[in-house]
Amino acid sequence: MLPILVICVLLPLAASVFLRMVLDSTQDGQEPPPVDLPMPFIGPIIRMWWMGFDYYRKHRQFPIYTIRLPGIRLYVVNSTSLISAVQHHPRTLSFSPILARVAATLIGASDAGCEVLGDDAENGFIRRFHDFNHSSLSTGPGLEVIRTRFWNLVTSSHSRQFLESPGFTGMYQWISHEVMLATSESMYGAQNPFRDSATRAAWQFVEPPLPP
Ligand SMILES: *[C@@H]1O[C@H](CO)[C@@H](O)[C@H](O)[C@H]1NC(C)=O
Numbered sequence: 740m741l742p743i744l745v746i747c748v749l750l751p752l753a754a755s756v757f758l759r760m761v762l763d764s765t766q767d768g769q770e771p772p773p774v775d776l777p778m779p780f781i782g783p784i785i786r787m788w789w790m791g792f793d794y795y796r797k798h799r800q801f802p803i804y805t806i807r808l809p810g811i812r813l814y815v816v817n818s819t820s821l822i823s824a825v826q827h828h829p830r831t832l833s834f835s836p837i838l839a840r841v842a843a844t845l846i847g848a849s850d851a852g853c854e855v856l857g858d859d860a861e862n863g864f865i866r867r868f869h870d871f872n873h874s875s876l877s878t879g880p881g882l883e884v885i886r887t888r889f890w891n892l893v894t895s896s897h898s899r900q901f902l903e904s905p906g907f908t909g910m911y912q913w914i915s916h917e918v919m920l921a922t923s924e925s926m927y928g929a930q931n932p933f934r935d936s937a938t939r940a941a942w943q944f945v946e947p948p949l950p951p
């Protein structure tokens with residue numbers, strides 16, 4: 740009887756002490772504070788599974804904190820004032836795994852799509868997206884092309900036709916239509932999916948409270 744009792748008490752205790760030592764020796768002092776310390780690595784898995792989103796609510800007293808899981812660190816940003824500072828470091832911090840999961844849940848991205856979004860490599864989608872889009876959309880010739888295309892569309896005859904069309908309901912509808920077409924056209928170019936009225940209708944259906 741005694742040995743079983745000893746095992747039941749001592750084993751978790753020893754595991755906890757050992758895992759805490761592993762955590763302490765691998766956690767840098769400059770990283771956000773780690774949470775869930777009584778049973779590092781294992782405790783967070785069980786509690787995240789058990790509590791779901793409430794797990795994150797429990798640690799709201801920290802502006803930012805670290806959840807240590809086996810092989811990964813999750814830095815959770817709670818304070819809104821830290822978000823832009825975090826977003827300025829796409830090379831130090833990896834957003835891809837989270838993005839792939841969000842895409843799967845929110846927009847029903849396919850497995851292949853999630854794989855593309857989750858690719859963390861140097862020439863992966865997210866890295867390239869940041870580099871290309873940052874340079875294209877900074878002040879300069881790229882942005883100028885987009886801006887010119889936008890104004891050409893807003894002042895085009897197509898826009899006037901829409902104003903005079905029978906289904907026209909008012910100013911808000913006109914502005915939504917123009918902004919959606921002009922921004923999507925200037926970003927996507929010839930392959931703009933929003934040229935298709937079915938895509939526009941689907942978008943309005945899915946996101947009615949969002950401006951296009
Ligand atoms: C964390 O977020 C909650 C909800 O937005 C907020 O009430 C709380 O003050 C935040 N905590 C810190 C430390 O910023």
Ligand SMILES: *[C@@H]1O[C@H](CO)[C@@H](O)[C@H](O)[C@H]1NC(C)=O
Binds near residue numbers: 873
């Ligand atoms: C943004 O990045 C994507 C992915 O790399 C690229 O296909 C697209 O052309 C870029 N758009 C702009 C405006 O640079």
